[in-house]
Amino acid sequence: MADNEFDFSAIETRLGVSRRTFLKFCTGVAASLGLGNNAAYAMAEAVADRKKRPPVIWLHGQECTGPTEALLRSEQPSLEHLILDLISLDYHQTLDAGAGHRVEEIKRHAMQEHKGKYLLVVEGAIPLAQNGIFCKIGGQTMTDATREAAEHAAAIVAYGSCASWGGVQSASPNPTGAVGAPQFLTDKTVVTIPGCPPNPANFIGTVLFFVTYGKLPPIDEKGRPKWAYGRLIHENCYRRPHFDAGRFATEFGDEGHRKGYCLYKLGCKGPETYNNCPSLEFNNVGGGVWPIGVGHPCFGCSEQGTGFHKALFSLSDVKTHTPPNAFPTIDAREGASSATVATAAVAGVAVGAALGASAVAGRKLGNRDADQE
Ligand code: SF4
Ligand code: SF4
Structure with a gap:
């Protein structure tokens, strides 16, 4: 699609980024995925189409919220705008204004309403020892919350090293039996974005690919997107x-x-x-x-x-x-x-x-x- 056929004004207004900054970001992601300019425009179009925003359920386990904090502190482009506009963040324990049982009800309602369509993001490790009692949210163990949310998720992303393989919680002697989402959800494909903190651009690029193509990008044997983790x-x-x-x-x-x-x-x-x-x-x-x-x-x-x-x-x-x-x-x-x-x-x-x-x-x-x- 030719540059001049695309109306960027809506994106500029919604995301608070210039057309140039936004296209530079999309082109960078497309290039690192080995895709051409057409892919960059496809990504731009996908973001422009608000109907394509996937609902997201975002769980926090054992962690410091570093991955979310890193995401919110990105500035060029304004990734916090991009992420909050790229997805429909239906449940996020750090960013939700509400708290308590009301928020847990909203989560269950969102999972029911968007069954099979939502993106599940897991941040933080999942403790397995003693039936998972070392991490509870709203009276539910992280193991139960993760299993419940994963059941009808369209795709699952583990964001940060804790969620990817256990992180610092899994260091010896690992008293809580902390593991990452892939080690717990062994019957599911989990894309991992490890790092402590992970670079937010790796998360955004992965989500951008998902929004554009309806699937997650190619991954290596540890579940990492090859475009981001392909080189030492x-x-x-x-x-x-x-x-x-x-x-x-x-x-x-x-x-x-x-x-x-x-x-x-x-x-x-x-x-x-x-x-x-x-x-x-x-x-x-x-x-x-x-x-x-x-x-x-x-x-x-x-x-x-x-x-x-x-x-x-x-x-x-x-x-x-x-x-x-x-x-x-x-x-x-x-x-x-x-x-x-x-x-x-x-x-x-x-x-x-x-x-x-x-x-x-x-x-x-x-x-x-x-x-x-
Ligand atoms: S340089 Fe190494 S320790 Fe630092 S963020 Fe990158 S992978 Fe992690
Ligand atoms: S070149 Fe040296 S500083 Fe750079 S990654 Fe290798 S060992 Fe580390």
Whole structure:
């Protein structure tokens, strides 16, 4: 569909985002899904059609509400507008103004009215020990609430590491028997968006796909959308050339740390963690704001068996030893061509902003190398 055939004014008014911002977001999601411009317009049309808004039942188990908080604090585009307008949020324990039995009645009424059509979002772990008594909402255990809501859901999304595989609650000795939704709902397909917190763009992109195509995107063996969790952080990290060259920070604040060297020896779990943090970054501020970007090792928050399970400063299992060929060479100099950096950014892109961020990172690396001489 041609750009000028589509009326964006309704979207601009409803979502409080400009046509440009909204299309950039849809194009970024479509590109990261391997889909073309037509898909971006299909997504825009789906959002414009209010009748397509899926009803959503959103449950909270054992957790800190971090995933919801992360979603609400996104700004560009105004994701809180997008999510609240993209879906019909019928029940959400954190955001509902009401409380108590009245809200529980509304939930049951919504599930009955939209039987087989609603999206179930599970946030937080589900404790199985002692018949689930460690987490109750409205007098109902999380196990019962999840089973009841899952029965007639059109699709189920586990949002955050706690819901995806148990998160911090499942750390040894796991006294409450906490598990994620996929481990509890073994007879259902559950799409997982792990992370602590998960990046809201990964959730929005998944929901956008569902709204547009009526099904959830392709997933890997752990239920993660491949478009978001298809690459190791180590494969897309701007410090990777330092890893390949054997240049490491060995203490916080040492010379290597100050120069931006690889954080592997400080326990970085990027080599075994699948996520798109290097491309998306966090908090929409740009400038390399994500854990490794600000000098802290990745602790593998999104990877089952790594985050909250392995010691923070233990050495990571390196899954890929061969340097990627889409990064600056280890002797890159300031002012050298950034073509290889741009190639890496395109390969890992999830939103358009990633391109600029990665290119900037590449330039910084050039500066560091120059400093080193
Ligand atoms: S070990 Fe960590 S800091 Fe080093 S290159 Fe890999 S992901 Fe980046
Ligand atoms: S860098 Fe690692 S620990 Fe940090 S959010 Fe990404 S996956 Fe989680």
